[in-house]
Amino acid sequence: xxxxxxxSIWKQDKPGFQPKQEEEIASMxxxxxxxxxxxxxxxxxxxxxxxxxxGVVLGVYAxxxxxxxxMWTIVSxxxxxxxxxxxxxxxxxxxxxxxxxxxxxxxxxxxxxxxLAAYLNxxxxxxxxxxxxxxxxxxxxxxxxSGIDDFFxxxxxxxxILYLVGLAGIFFFCTIxxxxxxxxxxxxNHLYKLKELLNELKG
Amino acid sequence: MKEHQGLxxxxxxxxxxxxxxxxxxxxxxxxQLWKSFLTFRGDSKIxxxxxxxxxxxxxxxxxxxxxxxxxxxLDEYHFNISESLEDHREDDLQKxxxxxxxxxxxxxxxxxxxxxxxxxxxxxxxxxxxxxxVRVRMNRIREKLRKxxx
Numbered sequence: 001x002x003x004x005x006x007x008s009i010w011k012q013d014k015p016g017f018q019p020k021q022e023e024e025i026a027s028m029x030x031x032x033x034x035x036x037x038x039x040x041x042x043x044x045x046x047x048x049x050x051x052x053x054x055g056v057v058l059g060v061y062a063x064x065x066x067x068x069x070x071m072w073t074i075v076s077x078x079x080x081x082x083x084x085x086x087x088x089x090x091x092x093x094x095x096x097x098x099x100x101x102x103x104x105x106x107x108x109x110x111x112x113x114x115x116l117a118a119y120l121n122x123x124x125x126x127x128x129x130x131x132x133x134x135x136x137x138x139x140x141x142x143x144x145x146s147g148i149d150d151f152f153x154x155x156x157x158x159x160x161i162l163y164l165v166g167l168a169g170i171f172f173f174c175t176i177x178x179x180x181x182x183x184x185x186x187x188x189n190h191l192y193k194l195k196e197l198l199n200e201l202k203g
Numbered sequence: 204m205k206e207h208q209g210l211x212x213x214x215x216x217x218x219x220x221x222x223x224x225x226x227x228x229x230x231x232x233x234x235q236l237w238k239s240f241l242t243f244r245g246d247s248k249i250x251x252x253x254x255x256x257x258x259x260x261x262x263x264x265x266x267x268x269x270x271x272x273x274x275x276x277l278d279e280y281h282f283n284i285s286e287s288l289e290d291h292r293e294d295d296l297q298k299x300x301x302x303x304x305x306x307x308x309x310x311x312x313x314x315x316x317x318x319x320x321x322x323x324x325x326x327x328x329x330x331x332x333x334x335x336x337v338r339v340r341m342n343r344i345r346e347k348l349r350k351x352x353x
Contacts, residue, residue, distance in 0.1 A: 003317065003345060006345075007318050007320070010299060010318040011318075012296050019208060019209075025208075028229075028230040029237045034231055034264070035231060035260065099242060100235075100259045100260075101242055101252070101255065101259075104255070104331030105262065105330050197263075200309050201331065
C-alpha cells in the first residue's frame, strides 16, 4: 500500500468528530492546564507558599522561646528555608520562560526532560540528604543544651545508641518513602517516558 | 482555531482512545494554542504551527505509559465491517486510524503530517530531525502500516 492510497483514505469527506462550537472553545480557554510545565509551576508555587508559612510560624514560635537547643534548631531551619525560597523563585522564573511553541518536538522534549529531572533530583536530594542533616542538628543542639559531657556519657550507653539508630532509621525510611510516593503520584513514570521518546528521536 | 479544529481532532483521535481523556487532550491543546498565539510570527503556515503545538502537547503530556491495544477496540474494528460502499470507506478510515495507533508516538506524528500533505522539510523542522531521516523513517512507517492493514 502506497502513501497516496493512505492519503485518499485519510481525506474522506466525512469528519469522524463532532465540531466544537465557538462558546465551547471559549470556555476551554478559561480552563486549567494539565501540562507538565503547569503542573511543575503549581507544585513549586505550593512549596514556596508552604515554606513561607512554615517559616513564619516557626519564627513566631522561636521568638516565644528562651535561648536553648529548640530555639537554635528552629533558627537553623529558618535559614535553610530562606535558601529554599531562592531556589523556588529561580525555578518559577525559569518555568515561566519555557515556551514549547517556538521549539521543535525534539528540543521541547529535551528541555522538559532536563527541567523535570532537575526538579526531581532536587526533591530527592532535599529529603534524602537534608533531613538527616536536620536530625543531626537536633542532636547537636540537644547535646549543647544538656552539656557535652552528659551527652557523651548518655551516648556511651548501648540502649541510647540503639534508640538513636532506630529513630534515625525510621526517620530516614519514612522521608524516602514519602518523597518517592509523592513524586510518583505527581509525575508517575513520566521521566522514563520522556527519555524513551528522546532515545527514539536520537536513534 | 475554529476553522482548523479538524487538525486538533485528528491528533486527539490518534493519541487517545478514551473519549473523556480525548476531550481533556482537546482542551489542553486549545489552551496551549491560545497561550502561544502571541508568539506566532507567521513565518510558517498556521497549520504547521498548530501541528507543532498539538503534537508537542499530545506527546509530552502526562498520560499513562505504553498503552496496549485494547481488545474491545480490536473487536469493535473487526466486527463492525459493513457492506455498503459508504461503510466500506468508513471501515478503511477506521482501519487506518487503528493501524496508526499501533505505531510509536513519534511515528504517529510523522505519518499524520505526511497524510495531511505537510512537506518533508516542514515535518523535519517540526520533529527536529533531518529530511533524510524523515525519508528513512517514513519508509519504515509505510512498511509497518502495510503489514498492519493487510
